[in-house]
Amino acid sequence: MVKRVSLKDIAREVGVSSALVSYVLNDKKTGRINKVVAQKIKDTAKLLNYHTNQIARSLKTNKTNTIGLIVADISNPFSATMARIIEDEAAKKNYTVIFGSSDENPFQSEKLIETFMNRYVDGLIIAPRENTEYLLHDLVKQEIPFVLFDRYFPSINTSYVAMDNFKASFDAVKYLIKCGYKKIGIVNYQSTLQHLNDRTNGYLKALETLHILPANNLVKEVAIDNIPVHVENAINELMAMSEPPDAILFASGEIALHGVKHIKQQNIKVPSELALISFDEMAAWDLFYAPLTYIKQPLQKMGQLATKILIESIEDNSRIQRYHLPGSLVTRQSTKLPL
């Protein structure tokens, strides 16, 4: 690699000390510096194609202007979209993003956090996986700024940005009932994550509120170790019931993807035999013969807010902020029109 230009090189060229060059290029002490000299320094910097060595600056200032982003898996559309929004928001404020996929694996999460800390990221944005509270407690103790998004732990004293999953679920089920569906099932992950439980709870609350008996066996929870198979089984079990559901709420896009594939294969007619609603927006919903009604997460807002909160807490050490943003139900042909 070609040797890069340093402050010293500019200083030598202009015939001043490198301190002065630093002051000029950082617009400090502007009142006192000779305008002519300042201009000459700036010109020379441009001429020599000087660029700050961020590494050296970081070492001195203890600030890297870097955010670490930890998602479940950057290759899934939800994470990727989030990454893009965070990237843009961070860039606006002059931060760069390094990312890692935790793969729903606690060791991996720990390793990522360690890597990021060794690189002295200024803060972290994390979609935490199950059973990683201990890691977050560590972060709190070390006073490292971080913000959770999508998922959160009520017990941990930290900022987060999530959708109001309870209400989104509640509203979706209310809509199904309004359409005339009577037996509504849900397929969710088997998980202790609060945001997923909120989805089931919102579903149950809606049934209760609207005086529909929730049949226990209409709630299916699938293990994350082999989603396609578990989802198929869940649907088979639901449809094999003596009184099978007339509508299903899928608690994530991933679950719905496999669910819809299977339903299509089984020739179950949507929405006449079975109505469907899914969490998350996906391109795939549009290609199904009955485009899915889905719960749209406010990704843009979530990403921007998370980034904003993080940078605020990096820069002003501000207080904890928690948001449950409203989702919106996008109604389409996988559900009938309301009665």
Place this chain on the structure above:
Amino acid sequence: MVKRVSLKDIAREVGVSSALVSYVLNDKKTGRINKVVAQKIKDTAKLLNYHTNQIARSLKTNKTNTIGLIVADISNPFSATMARIIEDEAAKKNYTVIFGSSDENPFQSEKLIETFMNRYVDGLIIAPRENTEYLLHDLVKQEIPFVLFDRYFPSINTSYVAMDNFKASFDAVKYLIKCGYKKIGIVNYQSTLQHLNDRTNGYLKALETLHILPANNLVKEVAIDNIPVHVENAINELMAMSEPPDAILFASGEIALHGVKHIKQQNIKVPSELALISFDEMAAWDLFYAPLTYIKQPLQKMGQLATKILIESIEDNSRIQRYHLPGSLVTRQSTKLPL
């Protein structure tokens, strides 16, 4: 933020110089160091929860163990999948990835490269956008290791990893002909990018080889400024011809997505009235009533190879390597069976 433990802290604790601590923790001069002292240093490091300050190390060694990844848009599935593969491969070799989306915008590309260089990334993996040859020439001149992927410029003397787009297209068209289709159209981007031209060229070559007259107006090129609308128009034009095509090859998943949506809306029957093949694997293909036949890119191999080549050229300054990896055609219901 809580003060972190440095080499000096360990040195003080153990009662040795920080140089010795550095030697021990980096396993250097192992032959000469007193085993007892070495162990004590290691124990103390663990006890104090010491972690190398990568910033300081980087400043001294001029090595950041960081790779900069520049994709068109991290939120699109192709880029995101690639990012994940590169992340994993890089992590294995102890590199971290920072990413940026160029948005098919040359200023943005330039800015990203600059940002990454200021952070002294050890090398770059780039899916370059149109008209950015000048940036890459700069990188070559500055002797910064980089590898292109997906896209490449024949004129630039650099390593790259791409699919053999020409052959993939050729094979897809050959397959369509084998199935009995006679009038085959293609919808591609309007672009000077070699890998996209290869797709059209492979298509043309296949028609020529198999003695099918290529009708010029069966080749449609859409501007990237408003893909959905341009794709709709292209399909409308194709289908309004006196002898409309009986098969269409979509040169990207994005184009196909909008194409299929429109075809479905227009009630054109697939594959009886119109057969479809798309580049790229997408979850959406499975939900269409006639799951798409598609050209699967060897993403895993491309990502791993690109990362491997980059790290090699960072570490051993190795020579240029260029790969055109074979794609594979996954045949499904959007094309009839071969005659």
Place this chain on the structure above:
DNA sequence: TAATTTTGTTTAAACGATTAAACACATGCC
């Protein structure tokens, strides 16, 4: 004119690691 203030710039230490070279001491050899 001397003291004080202002203006413009430099000095030097620091951030936390790496590493060549120096050093001190022990051991082996003739």
Place this chain on the structure above:
DNA sequence: GGCATGTGTTTAATCGTTTAAACAAAATTA
């Protein structure tokens, strides 16, 4: 006993910035 060699550790410079403090000269004030 003297010299070379080996063993174990330290010294000190360096990477490229930032920044408090010092300094020198010019301008202002008393």
